[in-house]
Amino acid sequence: MKELQKVINRIIERVNVNLRELDIxxxxxxxxxxxLNQLVKFYGFYGITPHHPLDFDFRYSNLAGSCFLGKCSVNNSVIYKSDIRGDELKKRGEYFEYNGYKIPINDDEIIKIIDSLLVKTLVHNYSHDPENLEEFLIKNSISLHYANIHGSKIEGCFVLPFSTIDLTTGHDCIIGAFSYIQAEEIEHLDIKDGTVWVRNKDDFNFFYRFNEGILKKYINFEPNKRPQGIFMDFVEERKLDFEHIYDKVKSKTDINIPYGASIDRYALVKGNTRISENVLVAQRAYIQDSIMGKGANAQEHCYIINSCLEGYNVTAHGGKVINSMLGQKVFVGFNSFLRGKPDAVLTIGEESIVMPHTIIDLEEKVDIPKRHIVWGYIKNQKDIESNSASIDNFLKIKEGAIYGNLIFKGNGEYFVRAFQNRIEHILEANGAYFDGNRNRGHAQNNQNISFNIIQPYPEGELEGLYPTINIKPLMPIQNN
Amino acid sequence: MKELQKVINRIIERVNVNLRELDIxxxxxxxxxxxLNQLVKFYGFYGITPHHPLDFDFRYSNLAGSCFLGKCSVNNSVIYKSDIRGDELKKRGEYFEYNGYKIPINDDEIIKIIDSLLVKTLVHNYSHDPENLEEFLIKNSISLHYANIHGSKIEGCFVLPFSTIDLTTGHDCIIGAFSYIQAEEIEHLDIKDGTVWVRNKDDFNFFYRFNEGILKKYINFEPNKRPQGIFMDFVEERKLDFEHIYDKVKSKTDINIPYGASIDRYALVKGNTRISENVLVAQRAYIQDSIMGKGANAQEHCYIINSCLEGYNVTAHGGKVINSMLGQKVFVGFNSFLRGKPDAVLTIGEESIVMPHTIIDLEEKVDIPKRHIVWGYIKNQKDIESNSASIDNFLKIKEGAIYGNLIFKGNGEYFVRAFQNRIEHILEANGAYFDGNRNRGHAQNNQNISFNIIQPYPEGELEGLYPTINIKPLMPIQNN
Structure with a gap:
């Protein structure tokens, strides 16, 4: 185990150097x-399909429980139970559009993780850094429980539990617990817990911060303690349910999976659940006693329990939906926590947008009308007033607006269109609009994946480290 | 699947070219x-331990159900449920002694399988070809159900079901079903079914051939039919017992495994079985309601049922022992079939040697005294007369002897010593003499292996082929 501890120490040291200005x-x-014992005990895996370019390179790392798909290299790192996907990486010959520039892609993009520690962190999508289009780089960084690194190149960052860094290039920053940052590029910032910040430098700035006392009930992270609070309890109470899925080499499900839909081999679907066409249930998603309408998706680490999603719903990575009725095209953002009760159901009307990192934890029945934007902390119908606005009103904002604790600056229409376009893109990419022929997406391409299971050295100095692994596509056989 | 079929056709063509003189x-x-459907469905695996040098390279091949340990490369081949071990390969810096020569080993030895098809074939040990010490090569060859390629470099060979080519370099030969060949070097031979041939050119020649009619009851292989007969039925009746072992990523056993012993994760131990110290149960061995005495081993594809092995017993690859009592140090050679009945037990006294490919299938109780050599086909006590000899008598043979259908030429002592030395070597290598400190062997080194599971492309043109996989040891981390 000695070498594994050295790798961890080395990462901590590197992150400390990067963050020296922030005095942490x-x-x-x-x-x-x-x-450490789980790093040794768990296995990692990588997927093989004819639809994704194969290219894995793992060196001097621990990959316990993590999943890889697409082109990915991991070097001197510890990646523990992290869901890394590479099925949306850019390909050589494509173009990346950015502020009027159309930048050609020179090489197939690679997810590159160097000298970093990711604990139960989702890494997905592709680098949105216009300066680093071929390399989705995570370097000298540490990211913790149920955080999301989404399309974000980061160097020297400390990403705290349940936070998300989205479409943002980060240099030497701390991303506080349950903070959501989508801000193009950030440097040397110490972002406080519970900050929800969406910024487009030219057009708008959306800024909300959770009340510290309330947030601590949901997520509290202090030195040398595991993260605590309702979010952790919720996830940990359901952890054992996944165990039997990992025990088996191949999984079987009793659920009827209709045409065009897919349930990941490492997802959990239980109880009286109905899956409709073109539904995508990603790995480590948890669906119980729910209806997933046509084209709905449940992304990694989602929990959907006793709920009905009418169709074309996006529940982004880490979103939780309990005792809720969601109309068509309702979007639930990253790590949002929507919890009704059997006698206090949450209803959200069609096309509403639940912002990333929203907490709706009900003490009474709540109805959110259709075409609304929702954010912040909501526990009853009255909270809706200060934590939502109709899309139509938002579209009219020209210079800014204040709703409760939300400070919005800039152009409301640009903000709304950006979200709406993104939701459409997610539905397309996930295959929600597959017609049996056109509009294939992940739900169709990920139906048949071979997962190769990889384990570390079982004992000795290298215990817990994985051997050097290099997987490439086949080169055509020589005819002779 | 198209490409996989092409790989198979290409191998058949190459073997046909090599064997063109033999008109087959x-x-x-x-x-x-x-x-083909099983080649797609099954997974292969390779083991990782700190005790075995890691070096795997798999290209354009199917590896369904096969297991790799040690240094091995597979190229343009189909290796289906074959147990390939690499835990006795020669290491750079060692010496190989051969007829008075002491040849230095220039490089770590590698098992190299090129353009070959191995169906349920065991490959083990290391190349005994003094001309190719660093490369255990299997090229342009096909080997079928439950055959053994043991320490034998082969090129252009067709190795039929339940045969063994042992410590022999083979060029362009057919090895008949259930034939055992240990003959240093052979070229362009068409060896008939049921031939047991042990030759040392300078010293001795042991030659026995089974009656054709009797052999066909046990193993019958005809064009375009699966092999048939008692041997196949016996193995296939127990095939389902292994299924649950392959379903799980990690195995659990209720059996008490004492100090110094190991049961392979892919072995089956059932019923009322007792495992003693330093016992080695290799993968795909099957032990039921038996006692394995101290230092006994059951090698790959062994079946030991309702039997007692007193200790330091070697049951070589594919050996079957049913309703038998074996004294200390009784050796049972490759693929031998020893079947007593509950009311007709087979008893073999200590230090006896059951030659490879012996059939003892009892219609009455049979006792074989201690220190005897046994061969051929035995069904009752009377058959012992023409199918065995005491070791002491064998030691006295100077020029040759005939016993029943056995023709022995040359020096009996050299023959006996060669076998005895080899049995001692096997016991040492397997760790039978481990004292808690010295004399470690496979039983101790193979206790804790991580098995990595690999699967082929699940669909498309490449269906059934595995991606290019390259696994190497870790290089020390850079300190900085």
Whole structure:
């Protein structure tokens, strides 16, 4: 195990150097909470399909429980139970459009993780850094439980539990617990817990911060303690349900999977659940006693329980939907926590947008009308007033507006269109609009994946480290 | 699937070219019996431990159900449920002794399989070809159900079901069903079914051939039919027992495994079985209601049922022992079939040697005294007379002897010593003499292996082929 501990120490040291201006000792936060015995016990895996370019290169790393798809290299890192997908990476010959520039892609993009520690962190999508289009780089960084690194190149960042860094290039920043950052490029910032910040430098700035006392009930992260609070309890209470899925080499499901739909082999679907056409249930998603309408998707680490999603719903990575009725095209953003009760159901009307990192935790029945934007912390119908606005009103904002704790600056229409376009793109990419022929997406391409299971050295100095692994596509056989 | 079929056709063509002098069309034998759907469905695996040098390179091949340990490359081949071990390969810097020569080993030895098809064939040990010490090469060859390629470099060979080519370099030969060949070097031979031939050119020649009619009851291989007979039925009746072992990523056993012993994760141990210290149960071995005494081993594809092995017993690859009592150090050679009945037990006294490919299938109780050599076909006590001799008598043979159908030429002592030395070597290599400190062997080194599971492309033109996989040891991390 000696070498594995050295790798971890080395990463902590590198992150500390990067963050020296922010006066933090990362070691005091995580030195004690890395579960070394689980790093040795769990297996990692990578998927093989004819639809995704194969290219894996793993060196001097631990990959316990993590999943890889597409082109990916991991070097001197610890990637523990992290869902890394590579099925939306850019391909050589394509173009990337950015602020009027049309930049040609020189090479197939690669997810490159160097000297980093990711604990239960989702990494997905592709680099939105216009300066690094061929390389989705995560370097000298640490990211913790149920955080999302989404389309974001980061160097020297400390990404705290349940936070999300989305479409943002990050240099030497701390991303507070349950903070959501979509801000193009950030440097040397210490972002406080519970910050929801969506910024487009030219057009708008959306800024909300959770009340500290309330947030601590949901997620509380202090030095040398595992993260605590309702979010952690919720996830951990359901952890054992996944165990039997990991015990088996191949999974079987009793659920009827209709044409065009797919349930990942490492997803959990239980109870009286109905899956409709073109539904995508991604790995480590958890669906119980729910209806997934046509084209709905449940992304990694989603929990959908006792709920009905009418169709074409996006539930982004880490979104939780309990005792809720969601109309068509309702979008639930990253790590949002929507919890009704059997006698206090949450209803959200069609085409509404639940912003990333929204908490709706009901003490009474709540109805959110159709075509609304929702954010912040909501526990009853009255909270809706200060934590939502109709899309039509938002479209009219020209210079800015204040709703409760939300400060919005800039152009409301640009903001709304950006979200709407993105939701459409997600539905397309996930195959929600597949017609049996056209509009294939992940739900169709990910139906038949071979997962190769990889394990570390079982004992000795290298215990917990994986051997050097290099997987490439086949080269055509020589005819002779 | 198209490409996989092309790989198979290409191998058949190459073997046919190699065997053109022997006037055989391999395609007519096996064209129809390769189970393409199973090649796609099954997974292969390779083991990782700190005790074995890691070096795997798999290209353009199918590896369904096969297991790799140690340094191995597979190229343009189909290796179906074959147990390939690499835990006795020669290492750079060692010496190989041969007829008074002491040849230095220039490089770590590699098992190299090129343009070959191995169906349920065991490949083990290391190349005994003094001309190719660093490369255990299997090229342009086909080997079928439960055959053994043991320490034998082969090129252009067609190795039929339940045969063994042992410590022999083979060029362009057919090895008949259930034939055992240990003959240093052979070229362009068409060896008939049921030939047991042990030759040392300078010293001795042991030659026995089974009666054709009797042999066909046990193993019958005809063009375009799966092999048939008692041997196949015996194995296939127990095939389902293994299924649950392959379903799980990690195995659990209720059996008490004492200090120094190991049961392979892919072995089956059932019923009321007792495992003693330093016992080795290799993968796909099957032990039921038996006692394995101290230092006994059951090698790959062994079946030991309702039997007692007193200790330090070697049951070589494919050996079957049913309703038998074996004294200390009784050796049972490759693919031997020893079947007593509950009311007609087979008893073999200590230090006896059951030659490879012996059939003892009892209609009455049989006792074989201690220190005897046994061969051929035995069904009752009377058959012992013409199918065995005491070791002491054998030691006295100077020029040759005939016993029943056995023709022995040369020096009996050299023959006996060669076998005895080899049995001692096997016991040492397997760790039978481990004292808690010294004399470690496979039983100790193979206790804790991580098995990595690999699967082929699940669909498309490449269906059934595995991606290019390259696994190497870790290079030390850079300190900086």
């Amino acid at each position: 000792d990362v070691n005091s936060y995580i030195g004690e909470i890395i579960p | 069309d391999v395609n007519s034998y096996i064209g129809e019996i390769i189970p």
